Amino acid sequence: MTAQPADGELDYLSFVDFAIARTSTELEGIDPEAMRLVLTLHRLTSALVYDLESAVHRPRGLSWPGFRVLFVLWLAGPLEAKRVAELSGMSRAAVSALVKTLERGGLVERRQAEHDRRAVQLTLTAAGRETITSDYRAHNEREQAWANTLDAHERATLIGLLDKLMAGSAAAEAKRRF
Structure with missing residues (x-):
């Protein structure tokens, strides 16, 4: 069993690495790459939404x-x-x-x-x-702050990959449940 991290060693985003390592030792046959993709995407999306809400929308009511x-x-x-x-x-x-x-x-x-x-x-x-x-003007300024971490080519690549995920069979199944 993997040792517990020291208090303060983990944060919301770094928890991904810990979760993958720990789950891999606890359960046979999991796909750590799939786990990393989904967990990272979920946590990043949650952090981004929280940032937009707290920095842009809540201050405006x-x-x-x-x-x-x-x-x-x-x-x-x-x-x-x-x-x-x-x-x-x-x-x-x-x-x-x-x-x-x-x-x-x-x-x-x-x-x-x-x-x-x-x-x-x-x-x-x-x-x-x-x-x-x-x-939305303020929202888009914050979107730009997030997007500017990537260069134009990286943004285009990421958008293409996300579009590909949204067009996949798992996304189609999820859309039917909406």
Whole structure:
């Protein structure tokens, strides 16, 4: 059994190496490369989202989910709530609860859809549009700070590889569950 690391020796991102080494000794037949890929991607994505939310969105009064809903409505709206949930990667229940908060804040309006009285159509208000465009400018500045770690060729390569993962069979299976 692998020894436990000393307190303070690990952090959120360096835990990947420890987890792979420890899992490899605990379980036969695991694929450490697949584990490294998925664990690193997950942890990096979580760190990036946390950074965007804490450095950009929370100081402007939005949560990460609130930003995602406004972003979808800004670019693809007006939309039914179920479509906003789909495009934002959130559950219908989460969007429904969040829209109440966004509506109280004057950022989103809910209306009965014309084609189906049971459906709810969501629209950005003028204040919502101003909020998301201002937020996205700051968001993109932070995106640039992350992306500038890589040169143009490295960014293009990484984007190509991520696109390939998103087009793979495992991603297709996951999309069917959304």
